[in-house]
Amino acid sequence: MSLHTVTLLPSGARQMFPWGTLLSDALLDMGVPLETSCGGKGICGRCTVAVGQIPEEVIACRTPLTRDITVRAGQALLEGPVALPAVPGSSALSLAVDIGTTTVRVSLADITRGASFEIASFLNPQRRHGHDVISRIAAARDRSKLRSLQKLLREALSIRIEKALRAMSIEGERIERVVFSGNTTMLFLLYGIDVIPLGAAPYPLRVRDLPVLPARDLGLACIGSAAAEALPVLGAFTGADLVGALALCAGQGIEKNAFFIDLGTNGELFVLDGDGRTFATSCAMGPALEGMSVSWGMTADYGAITRVLEGTAGLEFRMIGQGEPRGIAGTALVDLSAILLEKGVIQPGGAFSSGPGGPPLPAPLTLEQDKGGRHIGLWGRIRLTQKDVRSLQLAKGASLAASLLLLEEAGREPEDIERVLVAGAFGEHLDLDRFRRLGFIPDFPGARMEFLGNTSLQAAARACIDPGFIARAAACRDRAREISLSARPGFQDLFLRSLEFPA
Numbered sequence: 001m002s003l004h005t006v007t008l009l010p011s012g013a014r015q016m017f018p019w020g021t022l023l024s025d026a027l028l029d030m031g032v033p034l035e036t037s038c039g040g041k042g043i044c045g046r047c048t049v050a051v052g053q054i055p056e057e058v059i060a061c062r063t064p065l066t067r068d069i070t071v072r073a074g075q076a077l078l079e080g081p082v083a084l085p086a087v088p089g090s091s092a093l094s095l096a097v098d099i100g101t102t103t104v105r106v107s108l109a110d111i112t113r114g115a116s117f118e119i120a121s122f123l124n125p126q127r128r129h130g131h132d133v134i135s136r137i138a139a140a141r142d143r144s145k146l147r148s149l150q151k152l153l154r155e156a157l158s159i160r161i162e163k164a165l166r167a168m169s170i171e172g173e174r175i176e177r178v179v180f181s182g183n184t185t186m187l188f189l190l191y192g193i194d195v196i197p198l199g200a201a202p203y204p205l206r207v208r209d210l211p212v213l214p215a216r217d218l219g220l221a222c223i224g225s226a227a228a229e230a231l232p233v234l235g236a237f238t239g240a241d242l243v244g245a246l247a248l249c250a251g252q253g254i255e256k257n258a259f260f261i262d263l264g265t266n267g268e269l270f271v272l273d274g275d276g277r278t279f280a281t282s283c284a285m286g287p288a289l290e291g292m293s294v295s296w297g298m299t300a301d302y303g304a305i306t307r308v309l310e311g312t313a314g315l316e317f318r319m320i321g322q323g324e325p326r327g328i329a330g331t332a333l334v335d336l337s338a339i340l341l342e343k344g345v346i347q348p349g350g351a352f353s354s355g356p357g358g359p360p361l362p363a364p365l366t367l368e369q370d371k372g373g374r375h376i377g378l379w380g381r382i383r384l385t386q387k388d389v390r391s392l393q394l395a396k397g398a399s400l401a402a403s404l405l406l407l408e409e410a411g412r413e414p415e416d417i418e419r420v421l422v423a424g425a426f427g428e429h430l431d432l433d434r435f436r437r438l439g440f441i442p443d444f445p446g447a448r449m450e451f452l453g454n455t456s457l458q459a460a461a462r463a464c465i466d467p468g469f470i471a472r473a474a475a476c477r478d479r480a481r482e483i484s485l486s487a488r489p490g491f492q493d494l495f496l497r498s499l500e501f502p503a
């Protein structure tokens with residue numbers, strides 16, 4: 001197999017890759033902070049780079065290496081973080097990092113003022129080894145892929161943190177601590193702890209409280225002397241993100257009759273029963289809600305349609321930024337699917353029923369047909385396909401089945417639940433009524449529903465500001481019981497029954 005050299009300008013750094021390697025993968029391997037909002041589908045244009053001596057722009061995720069190539073920083077690489085607030089020179093500072101399976105987010109915590117704000121987010125570059133934790137654990141059996149999984153994450157983190165701090169004129173030495181949250185697999189890969197046991201029953205954990213290390217030991221040279229810590233984990237699939245949310249709830253006095261779900265590629269759930277006992281589990285939802293297994297899906301980033309609303313003359317779209325939309329975020333997918341279900345365009349089984357004699361499409365949607373089948377045109381090039389609805393159904397089926405089994409394990413009925421807490425890295429865009437309408441969770445007739453935002457990142461930021469938070473989180477963890485759904489008879493049947501949308 002022939003090898004080709006990628007050379008970065010102006011640094012001159014170079015590396016060889018096999019023929020056919022995608023330029024985006026090569027650049028991520030070389031630590032280039034490439035934006036890949038659409039997950040490499042070639043639709044968002046964020047991975048555009050200039051290549052060659054006479055610069056020519058190419059979409060990196062669509063460009064296989066067939067020759068030696070030089071790459072200059074293109075528009076996507078030159079853009080800095082947007083509108084970061086100024087931080088007083090006297091403030092003590094730490095970083096909070098949420099390592100999601102799909103998206104990694106970083107906040108700066110101003111300990112002196114007790115405040116935090118997000119300074120960076122990027123798609124987890126490990127996704128080239130699989131979109132979910134199971135496929136990454138499987139990849140880690142190959143030693144070269146294991147090294148790659150760790151290197152990709154550490155380098156992307158280091159580059160993003162350095163870039164964000166530079167943009168804010170903050171010296172790395174000012175960062176006192178960096179606190180990580182995320183699922184168990186992501187944290188173990190970062191720390192270099194064996195993840196293979198997480199892939200087979202009984203899923204033993206070698207460690208539940210990760211050690212405090214200098215950040216340089218995790219490859220974060222730009223903040224090398226900061227103390228790196230992680231929120232504690234509960235089990236193989238109930239990680240620091242879930243434990244952090246438990247501790248946040250405890251801090252707000254939420255102790256009984258509460259149901260919590262964190263929506264992501266890996267969904268985490270817990271139930272606090274009438275006696276304050278905690279039952280926790282997780283389920284594989286797939287990346288549809290994060291915009292990744294959807295034809296025109298993308299993260300809630302510049303150019304994304306984030307909401308679909310019903311107006312007097314038809315549907316109205318809200319997007320981040322201006323101009324033609326580049327894709328559709330998970331929150332808009334929830335909106336649109338719920339509206340189309342209400343109108344009978346999507347049937348409870350998930351199939352499109354629009355067509356001659358079928359229910360009319362609300363303006364400005366159009367029904368289109370090509371050799372790939374029927375799809376619905378939204379705006380510009382953006383389409384909703386039958387396969388996209390199926391991806392959403394997989395997330396919904398997993399979420400509902402896990403919710404029902406967890407309630408059963410906790411000995412609770414939906415009627416017993418007083419508070420339903422929904423978390424996820426959606427910003428403020430998720431419409432809870434539509435989310436409920438699609439049947440992602442049981443109908444909790446007497447419950448108050450609240451959207452909490454990204455509790456994983458919030459918990460890591462809280463741990464930066466509140467010195468006792470990690471110990472309290474560990475105490476919450478010690479009171480919780482992990483339920484393994486895959487070991488439960490009947491889970492698969494319930495999952496299949498849960499795929500259907502409510503009529």
Ligand code: FES
Binds near residue numbers: 037043048
């Ligand atoms: S990641 Fe390449 S176009 Fe979106």
